[in-house]
Amino acid sequence: MTTPRQLMKGNEAICRAAIDAGCACFFGYPITPQNQIPEYLSSLMPQHGRVFVQAESELAAINMVYGAAATGVRAMTSSSSPGISLKQEGMCYLCASELPMVIVNVQRAGPGLGNIAPAQSDYFQSTRGGGHGDYRTLVLAPATVQELYDLTRDAFDLAEKYRNPVLILADAVLGQMMEPVSLTREPLPMPAPLPWGARGTRKGSRTVINSLYIIPEDLEAVNLRLAEKYAQMAREDVRYTEEIPDNAEAVFVAYGSAARVCMTAMEQLEARGISTGLARPITLFPYPYEQISALANRAQHLLVVEMSLGQMVEDVRLAVEGRVPVHFYGRTGGVVPTPDEVANAMEKVIRG
Amino acid sequence: MVATTDTPNKTFARTAGLCETPMHYCAGCSHGIAHRLVAEVLEEMAVLDRAVGICPVGCAVFAYDYFNVDMLEAAHGRAPAVATGVKRACPDAVVFTYQGDGDLASIGIAEVIHAAARGERITVIFINNAVYGMTGGQMAPTTLEGMKTSTSPLGREPGLAGYPIRVSEMLATLDGATYIARQSLHSPKAIMAAKKAITKAFQVQLDGRGFSLVELLCTCPTWWGKSPKEAMDWVDEGMSPTFPVGVVLDRTL
Ligand SMILES: Cc1ncc(C[n+]2csc(CCOP(=O)(O)OP(=O)(O)O)c2C)c(N)n1
Ligand code: SF4
Numbered sequence: 001m002t003t004p005r006q007l008m009k010g011n012e013a014i015c016r017a018a019i020d021a022g023c024a025c026f027f028g029y030p031i032t033p034q035n036q037i038p039e040y041l042s043s044l045m046p047q048h049g050r051v052f053v054q055a056e057s058e059l060a061a062i063n064m065v066y067g068a069a070a071t072g073v074r075a076m077t078s079s080s081s082p083g084i085s086l087k088q089e090g091m092c093y094l095c096a097s098e099l100p101m102v103i104v105n106v107q108r109a110g111p112g113l114g115n116i117a118p119a120q121s122d123y124f125q126s127t128r129g130g131g132h133g134d135y136r137t138l139v140l141a142p143a144t145v146q147e148l149y150d151l152t153r154d155a156f157d158l159a160e161k162y163r164n165p166v167l168i169l170a171d172a173v174l175g176q177m178m179e180p181v182s183l184t185r186e187p188l189p190m191p192a193p194l195p196w197g198a199r200g201t202r203k204g205s206r207t208v209i210n211s212l213y214i215i216p217e218d219l220e221a222v223n224l225r226l227a228e229k230y231a232q233m234a235r236e237d238v239r240y241t242e243e244i245p246d247n248a249e250a251v252f253v254a255y256g257s258a259a260r261v262c263m264t265a266m267e268q269l270e271a272r273g274i275s276t277g278l279a280r281p282i283t284l285f286p287y288p289y290e291q292i293s294a295l296a297n298r299a300q301h302l303l304v305v306e307m308s309l310g311q312m313v314e315d316v317r318l319a320v321e322g323r324v325p326v327h328f329y330g331r332t333g334g335v336v337p338t339p340d341e342v343a344n345a346m347e348k349v350i351r352g
Numbered sequence: 353m354v355a356t357t358d359t360p361n362k363t364f365a366r367t368a369g370l371c372e373t374p375m376h377y378c379a380g381c382s383h384g385i386a387h388r389l390v391a392e393v394l395e396e397m398a399v400l401d402r403a404v405g406i407c408p409v410g411c412a413v414f415a416y417d418y419f420n421v422d423m424l425e426a427a428h429g430r431a432p433a434v435a436t437g438v439k440r441a442c443p444d445a446v447v448f449t450y451q452g453d454g455d456l457a458s459i460g461i462a463e464v465i466h467a468a469a470r471g472e473r474i475t476v477i478f479i480n481n482a483v484y485g486m487t488g489g490q491m492a493p494t495t496l497e498g499m500k501t502s503t504s505p506l507g508r509e510p511g512l513a514g515y516p517i518r519v520s521e522m523l524a525t526l527d528g529a530t531y532i533a534r535q536s537l538h539s540p541k542a543i544m545a546a547k548k549a550i551t552k553a554f555q556v557q558l559d560g561r562g563f564s565l566v567e568l569l570c571t572c573p574t575w576w577g578k579s580p581k582e583a584m585d586w587v588d589e590g591m592s593p594t595f596p597v598g599v600v601l602d603r604t605l
Contacts, residue, residue: 024441025437025440025441027437051440051441053436053440053470055433055466056462056463056465056466057462059430059433059462059463060430060433060436060462060463060466061433063426063427063430063433063434063437063463064433064434064436064437064440065437066424066426066430066433066434066437067406067424067433067434067435067436067437067438067439067440067441068437068438068440068441069437070424070434070437070438071404071437071438071441071442071445073441073442075437075441089427089430090427090430093426093427097425193441193442197442198404198422198423198424198438199402199404199422199442199445200401200402200403200404200421200422200445200446201400201401201420201421201422202401202402206420206421206422206423207422207423208416208422208423208424208425209423209424209425210416210423210424210425211425212413212414212425
């Protein structure tokens with residue numbers, strides 16, 4: 001059915017992964033730079049006997065996901081930054097009601113309407129809850145089209161493992177980029193709905209999906225139980241990768257597209273006779289605090305590179321607790337830093 | 353509640369569509385009657401075990417404790433979008449939303465319009481009591497001209513606060529809507545007519561014929577500052593001139 005290796009766009013890889021993961025329902029609303037996702041899925045989903053609905057807004061789309069997820073099927077939505085802001089209400093209810101689902105943010109630049117160029121300025125919103133109340137979303141940050149495919153597939157499993165939404169935090173570069181993807185993982189048929197799904201009491205019990213707890217002690221108990229899930233995520237599902245030569249003088253810390261820029265910058269620095277490494281978080285929540293903390297003993301300097309004014313840098317500082325200088329280089333407003341300027345920033349850090 | 357008897361000639365009993373949980377509604381409030389009608393209809397149509405209800409944010413927020421079927425709590429106004437997700441994922445479920453006028457006609461007006469426009473095979477029970485009950489009797493999109501509420505203390509002044517929305521007539525302009533009726537719950541006769549409309553609305557869904565909605569003119573004695581009896585009378589005298597009762601749209605004919 002599928003050739004093992006195929007050239008595809010990032011946005012297309014997300015769609016392929018959703019189909020292959022057995023996603024039953026997709027609800028979306030147009031916004032650049034993720035339009036290809038609802039466009040592809042508007043034909044792919046019906047071809048596979050699945051549901052596609054173009055909603056009237058992001059508010060509606062996320063609430064349709066809430067309804068579909070409540071019946072126990074795999075459901076998904078996608079958007080880009082301004083649309084993700086609107087989806088926060090639904091995300092918050094999904095987390096509170098413990099419904100599994102997958103949401104993709106192909107980030108563009110903000111604040112406000114911003115522009116459609118790539119950015120990483122939704123890190124705070126993604127990793128700190130985003131809506132009201134004490135809750136977290138599991139956040140995966142792919143850096144290649146292959147990872148867009150793999151992490152989207154994994155996202156559905158993680159969402160069900162924790163009965164919690166999982167956010168794929170991509171950006172306009174990744175969404176539009178074309179790369180070969182190896183499709184060796186077996187596509188899954190649509191799984192049977194989860195047993196607790198609200199499909200009527202004919203299943204043998206009555207399901208109530210709710211996030212209202214009038215008595216503060218009751219809500220506190222629920223929130224503590226949710227917190228235990230977040231702690232379990234930190235114990236079992238942190239993902240991180242690094243490429244740090246023994247003689248590295250300093251280490252870049254970056255995720256997603258910014259990590260790709262750092263990799264090219266590392267080659268340029270190598271040519272200038274400077275050895276550097278890259279630490280790349282793949283889960284942004286749970287954050288790889290331990291792995292980043294360990295860098296304090298392995299590097300003289302850390303340089304965090306982001307397509308923002310500096311958001312993840314706060315987690316890096318939290319992780320290393322002042323044991324190593326943490327520097328920051330970022331571009332904002334949709335400007336992608338060039339490998340050149342990143343290499344120069346690193347050289348300046350090292351040379352002082 | 354009316355007393356039940358266990359004699360062989362039992363003429364009245366609690367519907368299996370409602371849980372035993374005592375309802376929290378104020379004396380003279382129509383929410384309890386509306387719940388009972390919906391539950392009875394689902395029971396009589398023998399679909400309780402495949403019904404999925406979506407509660408609003410409003411006084412009926414605890415409806416998940418009252419309807420003895422699978423229930424979802426939606427964010428304020430989003431029930432028709434949630435119902436769309438349920439119905440599309442599980443087409444053989446009988447899906448209804450139960451929403452107040454603040455929930456449906458204000459914050460959630462987009463969701464209900466588009467659910468109707470798409471012809472979603474869901475049934476909306478729309479409780480029009482002309483105020484926001486839960487938050488303290490503020491002005492709703494359905495508040496009548498000149499009507500005093502906690503945010504229109506001198507009476508709703510159309511020049512400042514606009515006019516009441518006739519949701520049923522507005523939705524009836526959409527091709528995706530199949531059956532829309534407005535009924536009132538102020539008298540036994542009106543209640544029987546309301547039950548007929550609710551039955552018809554669910555039948556439309558069971559027949560796969562598209563979107564159905566029943567608007568129910570209801571009391572809020574607490575925030576209207578009226579006794580239960582006065583409030584029932586005012587539904588008929590005060591509300592029905594602005595919100596005429598009857599079948600607004602029936603495309604099954
Ligand atoms: C997003 C959001 N905004 C506002 C509220 C506060 N709120 C709770 S109920 C309600 C109005 C309910 O009125 P209505 O829908 O008319 O139902 P009733 O209480 O009269 O039955 C409001 C505004 C909320 N819970 N969520
Ligand atoms: S406040 Fe009004 S709508 Fe709410 S329960 Fe009381 S009477 Fe009913």
